[in-house]
Amino acid sequence: MKFVPYVLKHLRRSWLRTASTIVGMALCVFLICTLQTILVGFEQGVAGANPGRLATRHAVSLVFNMPYAYRARIGAVPGVKRVAQTNFFGGLPGSGGSQDFANFFANFAIDAEPYFAMYPEYIVPPDQMQAFMSDRRGAIIGRALARKFDWDLGDTFTLESFIPPYRVGKPFEFVVRGIYDADQVRYPGTVELQMFFHSEYLDEATRKRAGVGTFMVQVNDPAQAAWIAKAIDDLFENTDVQTKTESEAAFLQSFSELAGNLVLLLNGIGLAVGFTVLLVTANTMSMAVRERRTEIAVLKTLGFSSRRVMGLILAEAVVLSAVAGFLGVWLSGTLVANLADIPFLGAALAQFPPLSLSPRLAITMFSVSVVLGLGAGLIPSWTAYSATIVDTLRAA
16 A cells, blocks of 8 residues: 555656546446447347237338238237237427427327237226226326426327328327326336327328338237237238238337347447557556656666566556546446436437446446456566666666
8 A cells, every 4th residue: 555655646647648548448438338238228128028919010111001901800810819009109299390309209009908908017097097098189108208298197288290191280189198107026127208199099180091000919828929920921921011020029129120230239349449448558558667767777776676566557557447447437327327318319218118327237347447457557567577677777
């Protein structure tokens, strides 16, 4: 401990270089922590999918809709328990050119009775569900969504879709008839930032010209889900509108895959950033050793062993990387905790389970930062360790 002031003094000697190195390393740690946390959020959303639910969509893309008549044919497939029509509405607060994209939230037109029957993770009080079922303009919203907009039962709000088939020249008016709570014990990661309303309301306003975006299908036996999915697609194989039926997990995974292979992408970024951390720290320590050749020679002349000199240089690298690691982890934790308040990005990520920087990831990245700093200081410290007094003074 008696050498700590000596280590800190040398880090302060070139404070601008030390500060810039710390900031650079901290940004690297921050980036890795944040990207990995987002990736975990995607994985949690997929992991929470029910194996007994399938999603049937247009074979080409989610952009295209399917005929309403497909519902009855899907329901007639052996092993199918329930079928619910769902349409992603894409509604935004405001109207016309004043639509508020910053406050976007997921909203869906659904067949209410079968949909909520196959989604037990959404808990709605019976009286609220009854009020919702009896009001065509009724809407059920998540508890977190109600808190975000300060909505309560009976409140009225309007949304206008940015999807052309759902635009009818004026906003849709909704009344909050129910607020659902997520069963986080049995279904962890369930999102409470969604809104559901009657598909009949959408069909009536658009005169059924839109079609159906997705049919959610509940099967009697999850073990037969793959066979049932194939049977559904075989029904429409020779039609103009072919379908693609997949498990709910695969359906959710397809959304993240719109951005490419996220796992490969984010892990690749992590490796590149880690290598950058190593280079930045190694460069800083090498410069520090080169500038202090005379000092190192004097220390050895005064009786400091080569091992102790090497230890002092390694200690500088460890302190530097530890400060940077702590700062990077703290910045990442702060950002992740406030993602919901960031326009656009917060709205997009809000459709996934709530994100938080896990203590395990924080400790791991802090440890990695220290280890990388130690590794980066090895070569400069070994140079100081192996150098003789005469050679060091001559080089200086």
